[in-house]
Structure formats: structure tokens, C-alpha cells
Amino acid sequence: MMPMENPLLIIKDLHVSYKTDDGVIYAINGLDLVLNKGETLGLVGETGAGKTTTALSILKLLPERIGSIDSGTIQFHDERLDNAPEAKMRLIRGSQISMIFQDPMTCLNPVLTIGDQIAEVLESHCPPGTKAAEIQRKVDEIMTMVGLPPDRKEEYPHQFSGGMKQRVDIAIALACEPELLLADEPTTALDVTIQAQVLDLMRGLKDKLGTSMLLITHDLGVVAETCDRVAIIYAGEIIETGEVDDIFYLEDHHPYTKGLFGSIPSMNEKMKRLNPIAGLMPDPSIKYVGCPFADRCPHKMAICETQKPQPVVTNGHMIKCHLFSSKPAGDNK
Numbered sequence: 001m002m003p004m005e006n007p008l009l010i011i012k013d014l015h016v017s018y019k020t021d022d023g024v025i026y027a028i029n030g031l032d033l034v035l036n037k038g039e040t041l042g043l044v045g046e047t048g049a050g051k052t053t054t055a056l057s058i059l060k061l062l063p064e065r066i067g068s069i070d071s072g073t074i075q076f077h078d079e080r081l082d083n084a085p086e087a088k089m090r091l092i093r094g095s096q097i098s099m100i101f102q103d104p105m106t107c108l109n110p111v112l113t114i115g116d117q118i119a120e121v122l123e124s125h126c127p128p129g130t131k132a133a134e135i136q137r138k139v140d141e142i143m144t145m146v147g148l149p150p151d152r153k154e155e156y157p158h159q160f161s162g163g164m165k166q167r168v169d170i171a172i173a174l175a176c177e178p179e180l181l182l183a184d185e186p187t188t189a190l191d192v193t194i195q196a197q198v199l200d201l202m203r204g205l206k207d208k209l210g211t212s213m214l215l216i217t218h219d220l221g222v223v224a225e226t227c228d229r230v231a232i233i234y235a236g237e238i239i240e241t242g243e244v245d246d247i248f249y250l251e252d253h254h255p256y257t258k259g260l261f262g263s264i265p266s267m268n269e270k271m272k273r274l275n276p277i278a279g280l281m282p283d284p285s286i287k288y289v290g291c292p293f294a295d296r297c298p299h300k301m302a303i304c305e306t307q308k309p310q311p312v313v314t315n316g317h318m319i320k321c322h323l324f325s326s327k328p329a330g331d332n333k
């Protein structure tokens with residue numbers, strides 16, 4: 001096993017559910033995740049696997065009265081976030097941890113101009129006494145990087161389209177210079193050139209400030225170019241994690257990962273999208289026993305239907321699958 005590096009965020013045995021009028025949805029079911037300082041961790045998995053729910057849980061932004069953390073812990077530095085009071089979370093959000101939302105909630109203030117709202121965030125991260133002209137130069141720079149014309153900075157949020165407001169959200173999340181950035185599909189709504197610029201901005205933050213990132217994406221090209229490690233999520237739990245090279249080049253994988261990545265092509269093949277796999281994830285309104293992938297798995301054994309597989313870690317590469325449970329450690333190459 002790799003030495004434990006420098007963990008910034010540690011999630012242990014997290015369970016999150018949504019209580020809806022139609023019953024309970026078990027969205028996160030025993031999720032474990034470690035994010036080290038300065039590391040970019042890709043979170044990959046099919047729709048409904050629990051990626052957004054994981055990010056919202058970290059920031060305690062689950063929909064009020066519907067979504068709740070039922071058990072488990074989320075530790076950031078030495079502090080527990082899962083049971084932190086709202087006042088504390090307000091201090092953390094946007095200063096230490098910021099998020100680029102998949103569905104922008106647009107926390108923009110309707111009575112302040114776009115430029116003023118970006119400037120406000122930049123000011124709080126510039127040394128005291130930084131000249132207004134310098135801040136304005138930075139506002140123009142960051143607007144250009146996310147594909148917004150700086151000459152529209154005097155306009156108000158209602159004058160911006162949905163897509164433009166999303167770019168403002170991205171600009172603000174990045175201008176916060178957070179220690180941890182949760183980026184939920186940050187580039188899907190953007191055109192290719194701007195996508196590349198936003199990823200550059202994110203890499204710049206990492207190089208300049210050692211920002212850690214949880215990067216939720218469906219784009220394997222983005223994973224290969226931007227991430228240090230990858231975590232594969234399925235039915236609300238992490239079923240495989242490893243260094244990017246392990247995920248792309250090692251032979252041994254969870255059968256779900258193999259299916260998803262289309263037998264793990266080398267990146268030269270320019271395989272960009274995740275493969276659809278036949279079948280569906282288990283019904284999230286039922287607490288399943290055994291391995292959640294069993295019904296779709298080509299290697300299903302009797303034990304898979306009755307017992308949850310335990311994580312097997314070899315040289316820092318973790319796989320949660322009964323196929324690997326009996327293998328001796330070190331036999332993973």
C-alpha cells in the first residue's frame with residue numbers, strides 16, 4: 001500500500017438519503033474517499049451514481065428537509081463537516097471550499113453588477129491596499145478566461161443568459177482561491193476552447209496555491225490530462241480508486257470499471273466518453289445486500305448476491321470486488 005500522503009479531506013462510511021413524497025432514496029451507501037493536499041481526484045461514474053450528492057454532502061448543501069447525511073464522517077483538515085453547524089459551514093463555503101455546480105444554483109446577487117461580484121471575491125484574496133485598477137484588470141482577465149466579454153461587467157445577473165451566469169459562477173469559484181475546489185462537470189456546458197481555458201485556470205490554481213480538487217467528469221480525456229488519481233463510484237459507493245496510470249494501464253479492474261472504460265483503452269486511442277453498460281443500477285429506494293453490480297456483472301458468483309465485497313488494496317490501487325477478495329496482496333499487476 002502507498003504511504004498515506006497528506007490527507008485534506010477524509011470521508012468514511014458515508015450514508016446519504018433523500019426523503020421524497022414517494023419514499024426514501026438511498027443515494028450514498030457507505031462511501032469512503034480520501035483527497036490529499038494538492039491532488040486532483042477524478043470522480044467518475046454513470047448518471048445517478050451519487051457524484052453530485054457526494055459534493056453537496058461535503059459542503060452541507062443537500063436540499064433542505066429532503067436530503068440528509070444519515071451516518072458516517074466527513075473530515076476536512078482536523079474538523080468534522082458532517083455535523084458542523086450552519087454558521088461554520090458558511091465560513092468554509094467560498095473561502096476554504098468552493099464548488100462549481102452542475103446545475104448552477106446561481107447564488108448571484110441580483111442588485112450587484114457581475115463585475116462587482118467577481119471583484120468582491122478577488123478583493124478578499126488580494127493583499128490589503130491592492131489598487132482598484134489592479135482588481136479590475138483581474139476581473140477582466142478572469143471573465144475573458146471563462147469566455148465572458150469584460151465589457152459586459154457593468155451588467156446585472158438578469159441581463160445574462162443561463163450559460164453566461166454559469167460562467168460567472170465558475171469565475172467566482174476560481175477567484176475564491178479555495179483550498180479545495182469541488183468541480184461538478186465544470187466544462188460540459190462550455191465550448192471546447194473555453195473548456196480548455198477553464199481547465200488551465202484550474203491547473204494554474206493547483207500549481208500556484210496547491211489547491212486540491214474533486215473533479216466530477218464523464219470525459220476520460222479530462223481525467224487523463226488533469227487528474228492524479230481516479231475514484232470510480234457506483235450506486236453510492238467507491239468501487240475502485242487508483243493513480244490515473246493504474247486506472248488506464250493496469251490489467252486488473254473492477255468489472256464495472258472495465259465496462260465503463262471500454263476495456264481500458266490507451267489514451268492514444270482518443271477514447272473520450274464512458275461506455276454505456278447494459279442494465280441499470282439497483283433501485284435506490286431499496287437497501288441492497290451483496291455487491292451492487294452483481295446483476296450486471298459478467299463474472300457474478302454466488303457470494304456476490306449475499307455478501308458485500310471488502311476493499312482490497314494493492315500498491316495504493318483499491319478494488320472492491322469478490323474476484324479480488326481471495327487474491328494475495330501484491331498480485332495485482
Ligand SMILES: Nc1ncnc2c1ncn2[C@@H]1O[C@H](COP(=O)(O)OP(=O)(O)OP(=O)(O)O)[C@@H](O)[C@H]1O
Pocket residue numbers: 018020025026027045046047048049050051052053054063066102284
Ligand atoms: N433532490 C433529490 N431528491 C430525490 N432524489 C434525488 C435528489 N437528488 C438526487 N437524487 C437521487 O440520488 C441519486 C444520486 O443522484 P446524484 O445527482 O448524486 O447522481 P450523479 O452521479 O450526480 O448523476 P449525474 O451524472 O446524472 O449528474 C439518484 O438516484 C438520484 O435520483
Ligand SMILES: [Mg+2]
Pocket residue numbers: 051052053102184
Ligand atoms: Mg450530478
